[in-house]
Amino acid sequence: MSLSKGLPPHMRHHRQQLIPGWRQDRISHARLGIVGDGPYPASFFLAAASALGARRFLIICPELHEPFVTLAQTLEPAVEWIHLRGWLTHPAPAALLTPCSALVDFSQLGLTNKILFNTARQHCIPLITVRFLNAPCKSGFRFWSYSPGNETALIHAMVSERSLSAKAWQDAATAMAAAGLALEEIKRVLFGQPHTTVPVDYVRPNPRTSFDNFRVAVVGAGALGNFAAATLALCGCRHLTLFDADRVDVTNLNRQIFFARDVGSPKAPALAHRLNTFFAVQAQGIPQAVDDYTDLSPFDAILDCVDNFETRRLLSLRAQQEGKILISGGTGPDRGQVVAYHPHHSRHTPAQLLGLDRILSRRQREGGKATSHKRLVKERAVHHDTRWKPPLENTAKEGASCLLQADPSVVMSNQIMGALMADALRRILSGEPPGLIFYESMELHGVRLMSVTDTEAQL
The missing domain is CATH 3.40.50.720 (NAD(P)-binding Rossmann-like Domain)
Structure with missing residues (x-):
């Protein structure tokens, strides 16, 4: 049993409710769609969003990182989610996402990106896109929101080059930071604040060190x-x-x-x-x-x-x-x-x-x-x-x-x-x-x- 049960609902979230203009009801009533290829970013997002007070999720991802699933369940006892295990590679499963308040795309598959983009555009659903940037010497991420009218300028940045053979996001540090940025953007969307339509990049040389005995x-x-x-x-x-x-x-x-x-x-x-x-x-x-x-x-x-x-x-x-x-x-x-x-x-x-x-x-x-x-x-x-x-x-x-x-x-x-x-x-x-x-x-x-x-x- 979580220690949050039986406590007044405001107590766990009081520190964020002190922020001017905060709308906890919009977070707790939202339904969030999360799509990914690997366990890290989707799981990090799930745990943090549960701490924030989000309760309803639809997740399309081959697997999740179990410790962070456990954290989500413990932090928010009322959390509910549907987890479809696999990749989003056909428009039919995307129909399940249409009731969502907002979508988060952590996928590195070009086909998945296109399906989510079309779903968001056709049903007027906010879409937060987070792309893992992986080159031979550098890596990082790119992040932004889709909003009607900026499709032409961002379409090439929104869709991964590889349709089906992209590598899952395995770098924990960049995945953790990107998941936090995606959750911040979700908050902005739910509160009616302007979207982040200019891409935000974090790129650095690939780490060349290990922490053995450090x-x-x-x-x-x-x-x-x-x-x-x-x-x-x-x-x-x-x-x-x-x-x-x-x-x-x-x-x-x-x-x-x-x-x-x-x-x-x-x-x-x-x-x-x-x-x-x-x-x-x-x-x-x-x-x-x-x-x-x-x-x-x-x-x-x-x-x-x-x-x-x-x-x-x-x-x-x-x-x-x-x-x-x-x-x-x-x-x-x-x-x-x-x-x-x-x-x-x-x-x-x-x-x-x-x-x-x-x-x-x-x-x-x-x-x-x-x-x-x-x-x-x-x-x-x-x-x-x-x-x-x-x-x-x-x-x-x-x-x-x-x-x-x-x-x-x-x-x-x-x-x-x-x-x-x-x-x-x-x-x-x-x-x-x-x-x-x-x-x-x-x-x-x-x-x-x-x-x-x-x-x-x-x-």
């Missing part, structure tokens, strides 16, 4: 930590150590997808257990925060998934002093950033690039008062969700008064940026530093991804 410290086991650690595990990183002093709260479950059965438990050991169970890795969870005295010498790299600037600045300093690779991530409800630091190649630490010393010094001058999310964004630093953690037994009775102290937070930005944090580590180990990666979902102009060098960020 040891990673993931500092923060919340939303970013969930997705970054899971993506690393799926990419072959077996030795993970998770640091977090916090406990799982009901309001975490709209974005921290591994914790549906762990409300009240320490986050780090709970996440380590799920990773070990699902992905056969050797993760360890330490229910403590990282401070000046934490021994980081056993680790080859650090992933900064924390939600406060003090710890983020400390991790930058420790990485610089001890010669550690550091991947720092941050998210807001509609944006995110990844900053990669290599001690031998990077000019600036994440704290220096984001101006954290300036921000924290100003806080001290102002008497230590918390800085608003909007103001921090203007300081070019994305503020990860500030945690509100009442004791579990007080959650129901204290309810709204405490919940309103929390910041808005949602699954998509954490899924996208957590996956790109894992990919940034692979890129830096392959000798191709990613610089800074920024994501934003703008109300009027759709979704954007952008990369800049650390020199450009200083200008």
Whole structure:
């Protein structure tokens, strides 16, 4: 039995319902059609959409990744789906998709792309297309939405070159990020916001490294930590150590997808257990925060998934002093950033690039008062969700008064940026530093991804 049963419906989704204009009813009443060739992107989308509160799915795909199916069922007990096992290669099964509120095309088969395009056009169904880009030296994805009137401009980009012999999407990091972008676009469609009609590309050189005997410290086991650690595990990183002093709260479950059965438990050991169970890795969870005295010498790299600037600045300093690779991530409800630091190649630490010393010094001058999310964004630093953690037994009775102290937070930005944090580590180990990666979902102009060098960020 899921711990979500018996709780008021608003509690698990309260953090996203704080976002202005949020319409949870449109998510819970939507029927989503998902089409794919392989297990990764469709399964990642299913689990995150279930955390968001979507309940009805029609999936056409040869297979799904079982751990993420289990997560979907646990996160949303009312979830219902029909799974047709196979490839969409004939228009007849596509008729089952016509009642859907929106369609997501993860397929790499040109014939499937054409069938879905015609179905969407004939029945006026929004279509989100995500294409795996795979060349001999580079790979990544392309993402956009179909809307009436832009068929001519995008038809060549919408249809894969190969009709039936395309390779399934097997890269977990790009599949995870692309699934998060597709879910963000679904939210935009359901809320009546403008579609992303300009293709969004994420392309980088193919990783040339393995994680054999590579040891990673993931500092923060919340939303970013969930997705970054899971993506690393799926990419072959077996030795993970998770640091977090916090406990799982009901309001975490709209974005921290591994914790549906762990409300009240320490986050780090709970996440380590799920990773070990699902992905056969050797993760360890330490229910403590990282401070000046934490021994980081056993680790080859650090992933900064924390939600406060003090710890983020400390991790930058420790990485610089001890010669550690550091991947720092941050998210807001509609944006995110990844900053990669290599001690031998990077000019600036994440704290220096984001101006954290300036921000924290100003806080001290102002008497230590918390800085608003909007103001921090203007300081070019994305503020990860500030945690509100009442004791579990007080959650129901204290309810709204405490919940309103929390910041808005949602699954998509954490899924996208957590996956790109894992990919940034692979890129830096392959000798191709990613610089800074920024994501934003703008109300009027759709979704954007952008990369800049650390020199450009200083200008």
